Amino acid sequence: MSNEFTLSCVALFIMSPPLFAADQSGQRFDSTAFPQPPRSLDRHRLRADTPAVGHLVHLNNAGASLPPQQVTERVIAHLRLEEQIGGYEAAERVAEEWENGRKSLAQLIGGQSEGIAIMESSTAALHKVLSTVPLHSGDRILVAGAEYAGTVLPLLQLTRRMGVQLDFLPDGPDGTVDADELSRQLRTPTRMVFAVHAPSHNGLINDVIAIGAATRAAQHQPWYVVDACQSLGQLPIDVSQIDCDFLLASGRKYLRGPRGTGVLCVGPRALAELDAFPLDVRGGTWARARDVEIDPTAVRFENYERSVAAGLGLMAAADYAHQIGIGAIAGAVARNAEYLRSHLGGLADWRLLDRGKRRSGIVVVRSTATPPGEIVSSLRRERVNLHVVPATSNPRELGDQPALRISPHAFNNQADLDRALDLLANFSS
Ligand SMILES: Cc1ncc(COP(=O)(O)O)c(C=O)c1O
Incomplete structure (x- = not known):
C-alpha cells in the first residue's frame, strides 16, 4: 500500500x-x-x-475521464502508423492486438470475446439494439426511473412512431428499481426491460443482477438491456451474473478510454435469435447474388468504418484497468x-x-x-x-x-x- x-x-x-x-x-x-x-x-x-x-x-470523470498516458500514446502511435503505411495496412498489422483487446474488454465484464462489439459510443450501441429487436405496435417496454435521457428519447419516439407502450418502473424506497415490483410488473407481457446500472444524474446504483433475475423469470421472456456507461471501469461487472441480453457502455468515462468509443456486449440468446439490423460489410456478407451471411459473433453489430486508433486506445484502457x-x-x-x-x-x-x-x-x-x-x-x-x-x-x-x-x-x-x-x-x- x-x-x-x-x-x-x-x-x-x-x-x-x-x-x-x-x-x-x-x-x-x-x-x-x-x-x-x-x-x-x-x-x-x-x-x-x-x-x-x-x-x-x-x-468530471462521469463526463469524460483523463486517459492514462498509455491510452493516449497507443492512439497516437497508431495514427503515426497510418500516416506511414496507410490505414488499411495499419489495421491489418494490429489485427492480433485488436482481437486480444476484445478479450481484455470481455474479461472486464465477465463475458466472452465472441459477445463483444466495439462501437463508437454507447448510444450507437443502443440504436443498433433498438433497430434489431423486433418491436410491434402495443409492445410494452419497461424502463428504470433513473434512466438516461438518451435512452428514453428514442423509446418515446417509438411510442409515437409505432405505438409501443413505455412504462417507468416505480422506484423502491431508496430510488432504485425494486425487483419484487418489477416481477409484479412483468406479469403483464413485456418486450424489453431497460435498467441503468449507475445513472449520470444521481449517485444510486441499481441492482442489475436482481433485475436480471426478475426479468429472466418472466414468462414472456423480455429482452434485457443494461446501461453500464458509468459503471464500466468503475465497478465490477459480471454479465454472466447480470444475465442480460445487451450491455452498453462508453469508453471515455470511468474506463478512461478515448472519446468516440463504446462497447456492446451481446448475450447468447440475442446472438442465437437476432441478426443485427442494419448490417454493414463488417457484420455481414453479400453472398451468391441475393444471400446475406451474418457474422456468428457480436461483430455483426459493428460497422466497417471506425477509428482503429481510438479502438486500440479503448483496449489499452481495458488493459490498464486490469493492471490497476x-x-x-x-x-x-x-x-x-x-x-x-x-x-x-x-x-x-x-x-x-x-x-x-x-x-x-x-x-x-x-x-x-x-x-x-x-x-x-x-x-x-x-x-x-x-x-x-x-x-x-x-x-x-x-x-x-x-x-x-x-x-x-x-x-x-x-x-x-x-x-x-x-x-x-x-x-x-
Ligand atoms: C448513464 C448514461 N447512459 C448513456 C450515456 C450515453 O453514452 P455515450 O455518450 O457514450 O453514447 C451516458 C452519457 O453520458 C450516460 O451517462
Missing part, C-alpha cells in the same frame, strides 16, 4: 466521522456493499500515468465520493440528491443559493473541473432544475477533494 493511500485513508476516517452515518436524504450508506480491494490501490502509479493531475483537479485492479478502483472511487458527500452534507445551503443504499462515484448536489453553471465556471477558473447536469437528463427526477455533479476517480487524492471542497465552501452562507 502506498504511503499516500495510507495517509489519505487515515485522514479520511479521522476527518469525516459522518462517513457511514445517515446523510441528508436520511439514508445510510452501506459500506459493506462495496467490494474490498483485493489488493491496494497504487495511487502513485495512477497519478504518474495521468500527467494532467499536476495542474488540474479533474472531478477493478476492485481497487471501485473501492477508491467509492471512498472519494463518500468523502465528498460527508463534507458537502455538512455545508449550509447545499443539498445532496444522491439516493440508493449503494452509491457510485457520482455525487450530485444543489446549492440553494447559486446556480450550478455559475459554480462550474468559477471552479473552472481555478482549474477544478465539475459538471452541470441539465434537468433534461432526467426531468422526472430532477424536475426543471439543473444540478451540480462531482465525479471523482481513483486517481484523485485527498488534496484534490479538499481543494474542490474549499472552493465550494465559498458558496455557503
Whole structure:
C-alpha cells in the first residue's frame, strides 16, 4: 500500500466521522456493499500515468475521464502508423492486438470475446439494439426511473412512431428499481426491460443482477438491456451474473478510454435469435447474388468504418484497468465520493440528491443559493473541473432544475477533494 493511500485513508476516517452515518436524504450508506480491494490501490502509479493531475483537479470523470498516458500514446502511435503505411495496412498489422483487446474488454465484464462489439459510443450501441429487436405496435417496454435521457428519447419516439407502450418502473424506497415490483410488473407481457446500472444524474446504483433475475423469470421472456456507461471501469461487472441480453457502455468515462468509443456486449440468446439490423460489410456478407451471411459473433453489430486508433486506445484502457485492479478502483472511487458527500452534507445551503443504499462515484448536489453553471465556471477558473447536469437528463427526477455533479476517480487524492471542497465552501452562507 502506498504511503499516500495510507495517509489519505487515515485522514479520511479521522476527518469525516459522518462517513457511514445517515446523510441528508436520511439514508445510510452501506459500506459493506462495496467490494474490498483485493489488493491496494497504487495511487502513485495512477497519478504518474495521468500527467494532467499536476495542474488540474479533474472531478468530471462521469463526463469524460483523463486517459492514462498509455491510452493516449497507443492512439497516437497508431495514427503515426497510418500516416506511414496507410490505414488499411495499419489495421491489418494490429489485427492480433485488436482481437486480444476484445478479450481484455470481455474479461472486464465477465463475458466472452465472441459477445463483444466495439462501437463508437454507447448510444450507437443502443440504436443498433433498438433497430434489431423486433418491436410491434402495443409492445410494452419497461424502463428504470433513473434512466438516461438518451435512452428514453428514442423509446418515446417509438411510442409515437409505432405505438409501443413505455412504462417507468416505480422506484423502491431508496430510488432504485425494486425487483419484487418489477416481477409484479412483468406479469403483464413485456418486450424489453431497460435498467441503468449507475445513472449520470444521481449517485444510486441499481441492482442489475436482481433485475436480471426478475426479468429472466418472466414468462414472456423480455429482452434485457443494461446501461453500464458509468459503471464500466468503475465497478465490477459480471454479465454472466447480470444475465442480460445487451450491455452498453462508453469508453471515455470511468474506463478512461478515448472519446468516440463504446462497447456492446451481446448475450447468447440475442446472438442465437437476432441478426443485427442494419448490417454493414463488417457484420455481414453479400453472398451468391441475393444471400446475406451474418457474422456468428457480436461483430455483426459493428460497422466497417471506425477509428482503429481510438479502438486500440479503448483496449489499452481495458488493459490498464486490469493492471490497476477493478476492485481497487471501485473501492477508491467509492471512498472519494463518500468523502465528498460527508463534507458537502455538512455545508449550509447545499443539498445532496444522491439516493440508493449503494452509491457510485457520482455525487450530485444543489446549492440553494447559486446556480450550478455559475459554480462550474468559477471552479473552472481555478482549474477544478465539475459538471452541470441539465434537468433534461432526467426531468422526472430532477424536475426543471439543473444540478451540480462531482465525479471523482481513483486517481484523485485527498488534496484534490479538499481543494474542490474549499472552493465550494465559498458558496455557503
Ligand atoms: C448513464 C448514461 N447512459 C448513456 C450515456 C450515453 O453514452 P455515450 O455518450 O457514450 O453514447 C451516458 C452519457 O453520458 C450516460 O451517462
